[in-house]
Amino acid sequence: MKHLVIIGAVWPEPNSTAAGSRMLQLISLFQKQDYEITFLCSASKSDFSFDLSTISVQTKVIQLNDSSFDGEIKSLNPDVVLFDRFMLEEQYGWRVMENCPNALRVLDTEDLHFLRKAREIAFKQNRELVFEDYISDIFKREMASIYRCDLTLLISEYEMELAIETFKIDSSLLYYLPFLSEEVNTNVPKFEERNHFVSIGNFLHEPNWQTVLNLKKYWKSIKKQLPEAEIHVYGAYVSEKAKQLHNEKEGFLVKGRAESVAVAYSKTRVLLAPIPYGAGLKGKLFEAMQFGLPSITTEMGAEAMNGKLDWNGFITTDEADFIEKAVELYTNKSLWENAQKNGYEIIKKRFKKELYETDFMNQVENLKENLNAHRSKNFLGQILQHQSLQSTKYMSKWIEAKNAI
Template sequence: MQNHLVIIGTVWPEPNSTAAGSRMLQLIKLFQNQNYKITFLSSASKTDFSYNLENQDVKTHYIKLNNNSFDVLISELNPSIVLFDRFMTEEQYGWRVIENCPNALRILDTEDLHFLRKAREIAFKQNRSLNSKDYISDVFKRELASIYRCDLSLIISKYEIELLTNLFKVDPSILHYIPFLVEPISKETINHFPLFSERSHFVSIGNFLHEPNWQTVLQLKKSWKSIKKALPEAELHVYGSYVTEKAKQLHNQKEGFLIKGRAESVKEIFYKARVLLAPIPYGAGLKGKLLESMLFGLPNVTTEMGSEGMHGNHSWNGFITTTDEDFIEKAIELYQNQTFWQQSQQNGIQLINKRFEKSLFENNFITKVNHLLANLDKHRNQNFLGQVFQHQTLQSTKFMSKWIELKNKT
């Protein structure tokens, strides 16, 4: 009998708009390679940029929030595994999965730790250092409860795994490290990389609706005049989906600060550019833009926050900076220094092939999933805190949902 994976998504994947969308397609491909039948469910509306999952042999269904029609559907689908794409999705549908498909393995793909990003955002906006009290928010309590309720949570960053296990004492048996999964960079691919002399200008990219990306653009605006003064021929091309009005107001042709909007082809844009700028002030998880810069042979200048969890003991493909002044200086140096630029490109290739190549992680993950499927009762009995959170939290979630459902009928 063919195993069946049901994915419940907060949104329909948009791999050309967000790193989360690319991540979801990587997981789908991983399970398809194991001959899983896959169904994707979401209550969100599709956009013109939503990925056509049906073309990848993934069945899709639109579902309603706070509606028992989901109970009927999930029972009919009868999945072996249910994967929630964020903790909010698990809150909304987890208790219904438990009631209707109690034997399904429940996996949470955290994307990144929302409570970590939120804590850093608060500290950043208050212009102070992060302290441990910042973590303990409502988001933290909800996200940790969701992690405990699931049989396994996928963590994209080594830093986040260590934070959960060392500081918050989460049992490692309910966590699994699985970063972005990409093909290795081959010699043939490297031979097609445009040369230093064939590239020009700086580039930045990121969905404008994502607050850390917007703050990154503001950081760039602040630094750009100094970079432009040293490199008068250079321009900064800022790409990103869902451009806001406030972002458009930053566009300045004379300064060479150009808001370009949605990127039709990241590969094409990154092949033309000489340096990616990513002065990321806060966030969590791994940064898709930095991974893609390595994939397309584009060195970058970023911050410690941008590079977190990505390079381990390996050299960075460019510069990691700690101050605005350092960022400006290193951006100018990387743009002009061909020797260091070429070495940085090589560093990026090494990082991809040694830390993100998908074969390093796929077998280990599938082995873990198969073990859990075969030993689910034992695993759940050992995760006694998960049972506590199921009993307490889901009772309130369940009855709130049922109340909303009844209210909607009147």
């Protein structure tokens, strides 16, 4: 049987993060092709970590900067190794290369970290992004990791274009694989059966916190026009500063972790997501479409999601526009129903799993069969394997030796 080893930054939490849901989607793709899967992680499990044994995935705890990993990966002898974000490739990539040189190395970016960082810098300095913002240490590390791997998965068409057109990465090293959706259940509560607004997002993620701050700023104007409405703010790992925004009199309710996103979305009428910056695809907006929940967001929030299709609500350009469209969508039934249909259409035409799964697995198998030829064309990757990983390797060995004292 073919064997996939996943090296994860954390144990997946699909009910807490879009990254957790994405990981389970990847696992499902490989299992459908009869891969045995082992998930390796050095982090501690939380009460909300998904029990991977329920889907027949083996798990093992590994150590950072420890040669025990060498024996572990050699005994597993994987056909494919998937790194969950570039930091994991930095940490373990050289060990995989030395012990399993014939394993296909795949990097899942989740989103381009250097892009999110560049946008964060511009946002916090209250200015437009300039090219120099990209060229950070994170950029150099992430780019090096992409070149060292045989294939890198990008979740956003915008990021594919950025990588190929702006940074001239050969397209043979990249693969566009967005969020994947099963068949959508359209039997959900109707317009008149719902009330209130909703927002959701893991509070450990800085763009989500900035989104909540925007909501707090906009809410009084929305509430003034819709005095009976409330905004229900959900999110895992709610912080103390977020709890301080809770105000029942204002109808601004910080509820913390949602026991069920499906239930939270099916009861409310409109999702509010004034996202100021970020990268990749926004899991909250993807799930809203799946559950028939129209949304109001920003150009940043909707980036790379709807293509040329109409949005399932409104994409706004400023605060006044956001407030106006939120009230309009909340009160106009025909507009709301049309927005809901738009969301279903986006899911069907751009995110349905059948659109991607066969081609992706064919790409994986083709690379496995032609790995030497593929690597020989990636000469920059070979250079970086030699130079960058030598420094990473000996730093790791130094840390291991120091810890042994």
